[in-house]
Amino acid sequence: MHYILTALKSEAKPIIDYYDLVFDNSHPIPIYKNDIYTLLITGVGKVNVYKALTTYYKNKNLGKSQFINIGIAGGHKNNCDLGQLFLINKVFDDFSKIPINLQYENYFGLLKNKVNTVSKPITNGEFKRKGLVDMEAYEICKLIKKIDAIDNLFILKIVSDFMDLNDGFLSSKQVYNLMEQNLVVIDSFLNAIRKLQHYK
8 A cells, every 4th residue: 555644634635636535534533545545644743643643553454555755845945946846865853863864766856855854833944954844754754664664655845935934824725736736746756656666
């Protein structure tokens, strides 16, 4: 099975629409699925990710699985563009000094970047570490290492802002549009890693 993990419903909705995923009401967390993909909406932040993934994957026989975290992230204005999609190859945490490396033999033509997982949104534009900023990736990495294998995890991040949203958060419509404009590339990537899994 191929598990897609998003934090927000607005991140998930374009994927749900694109693949005609159907709501599964048999779980305490929002799940949408078809014969190929199962999408989990974890909620924002490390605590929600921990609760969602440990609840869903408890005592679950995964077999051959892939996990794909897809979502928005803040970026530095001089190093990226709004709406730009990256495949993440290194994940940092604002409390841990130990990075998690995601090494792939094939990057499928996507640009690489690193992501820093923080506990609170950065809204003043001041963040010294290089790379992108999100609130879930590091916790997802930690849990997938326990649930399955880190080699089966892929993280895609779309730049949504330059960490300067002092007047509030992005609207659901803005997030939906950012995801939607990258769907063709995301679909191509998902098809490519599905084929890759058959050769393992």
